[in-house]
């Protein structure tokens with residue numbers, strides 16, 4: 001129908017410390033929205049599938065060393081490369097036939113009505129680098145002009161509680177002392193528009209609260225709330 005074809009999807013971002021439960025909640029939310037018949041995709045940053053993403057992945061696995069500023073810019077570049085398509089068609093050479101397949105990135109998806117649930121975004125970028133001691137203004141600068149989320153949900157857990165959950169892997173940053181600094185960074189970044197959910201509630205209670213704020217936000221976007229850019 002006319003209304004739904006002209007309405008856009010919502011850009012929903014989930015943030016929080018490592019082990020706060022973001023990834024499982026985004027999976028549950030995705031499943032729910034899809035079952036309700038919404039056009040929805042589940043994204044995450046870093047996106048390790050691109051060339052830049054592979055450099056990030058090897059840095060996180062301690063397989064390469066990079067200056068703190070350099071890795072910060074790579075995380076940001078990884079978001080920029082997913083913002084908007086440079087070319088709308090990619091040519092694939094398959095047994096002497098050229099096939100064209102459309103490539104649609106963040107902006108096109110939202111404009112065509114797809115809601116994106118994104119596990120980490122610019123706030124992670126700033127929070128982790130600021131926790132290392134970089135200047136916060138410098139950290140925010142490369143994110144200027146990226147699409148601003150319509151909703152940021154912060155899954156709130158203390159670093160100590162998150163550490164108790166176990167399962168910190170071997171990746172960089174997954175240590176209690178550093179996570180305490182990251183928690184401080186998030187506090188500095190948070191504003192009143194963020195929806196903060198207590199991440200120590202039961203999985204079902206978190207899921208319920210998350211659905212409520214997300215559905216409200218999707219309604220506002222359907223009604224014509226314009227897309228905007230960082231930092232508002």
Ligand code: NYM
Pocket residue numbers: 018045046060075076120121122124125126128129172173174
């Ligand atoms: N991280 C993630 C950053 O330091 N900057 C960023 O911009 C983003 C998106 O990467 N510990 C950090 C946070 C995580 C790590 O993320 C890997 P995940 O969600 O564990 O794949």
